[in-house]
Amino acid sequence: MSTVQGRLRIAIQKSGRLSERSLDLIRDAGLKWVKGANDLLYKVENYPIDLLRVRDDDIPTFVADGVCDLGIVGENVLEEDKNGGSHAEVVMPLGFGRCTLKLAVPPTMTYAGPRSLAGLRIATSYPKILQRYLDDQGIGAEIVTMRGAVEVAPRLKLAAAICDLVSTGATLEANGLIAKETVLQSQAVLIKSPTPPEPALQHLLDSIVERMAGVVSSQGAKYVMLNAPRSALDAITAILPGAGAPTVMPLMGRDDAVAVHAVCQEAVFWETLEKLKAAGASAILVLPIEKMM
Template sequence: MSKVQGRLRIAVQKSGRLAERSLDLIRNAGLRVIKGNNDLLYKVENAPVDLLRVRDDDIPTFVADGVCDLGIVGENVLEEARNGGPLAEVVMPLGFGRCTLKIAAPESLPWDGPASLNGLRLATSYPRILGRWLAENGVEAGVITMRGAVEVAPRLKLASAICDLVSTGATLEANGLVPLDTVFESQAVLIRSPQPVEEALESLLENLITRIGGVVASQDAKYVMLNAPRAALDRITALLPGSESPTVMPLSGRDDAVAVHAVCQEAVFWETLERLKAEGASSILVLPIEKMM
């Protein structure tokens, strides 16, 4: 597919687990996506950007070849696509689509570490990642590649164990399989093409990456305001998750306490608030942050 001059292209999953979150991310970065009557291509109305909506398996190649300038895909798919050719470069992890590629087997399989897989056959949709892991662990096992429904392979006696993506573990459990080892931890990542973009689009591309970084950084970030007794200030600021240098301000008419404002880069849980309170903090407010740069 040749590129249209003067427009950036972002590859996103058309439908599936990453589709909705990918679109949300792009929208939150300020791009107004319009669903036209062309199912393959969504246009952005306020910037020269098109979204190419494809199977996730195609995204690494499209981006590596420069058919698309950016892409959003699971690290697992990117890693599986690695084949010695030009690579799409990972710009940043995106914090969603988290899952783990795991070895799993029926409970009856004796397990004493990866060596227990010697001489067995494993079913997977990720033969390259699994092959590398087996080699790293010095295991000699057969690998049978399946496109989907990998979890039924042991029941059909196609394989003794599987290597498959797990998030909650419910699918494994429903098929009488137990997770045994972790092969690869994955989440969605933003990737960019090693092919240069045309000059007129360079700054748009860089701005877009910066904006996406801002959206990702603000996903968990919170603005915390509280009053703290001066004597407990150090202990209280140490409790604020992922904040660098909080702003400390006087409280009018009070010498014993100060106001503390901080941007917390990590999620602020109830437990943190309880600990803050126990140290004497009061009037604690946790506010969402919409944008960050």
């Protein structure tokens, strides 16, 4: 498989927990995709871009080798893929697909920290990440590589402990395991090929990256508008969550009051509004932000 002249390619997961969210991000960035003749390739109608839908394990390789210009993949998959050779460049975290790679043990094990695993067998689908962790901790243990159902390994006596992805912890609990150490915090990331695209496509690639950054920046962000006494500005600015310097405008016919507009990068809760009101704010309005650049 090679790149198609005159077109960019973006690699995304064909199925799995990142698939739909990746398509949502691409759509929110203004790309109108349609299914192609097969499920592997989606065409973008309004730009010379193809979406290549593949196994998540293949995405880092496709991007690193220049088969695709961009890719969306979990950090856990990207880290496991690192084994010499060229690597894809991480452009930015995307804020979805969060999970944690954890060491977990049965409740019957006497556990007093990672060194309790020395000399034991640990089952995992991420042997390279686990090996790096064990090396960093100075722990010698045998790694048993499994491609699925890692959580059953202790029950089947295949291993004394496991290292697996945890989202809610429900799967571990159902299999009688207790999460202990965090090996890796993971989320979806946008990656870029070390091989630049055709010169005529560079501006398009930069534009797509900037749009995606705008979509990510607007996730959870709120636009807050309120009126306040001038004397309360410092207190109100301190309460606004994740806001930079707000825009302050005089209110017509009132020298002692102003209108305050601010972009809040953090969640705005009811408690936040109550604090703002107690500080002297009035006519508080909180609006969602669809796009931000």
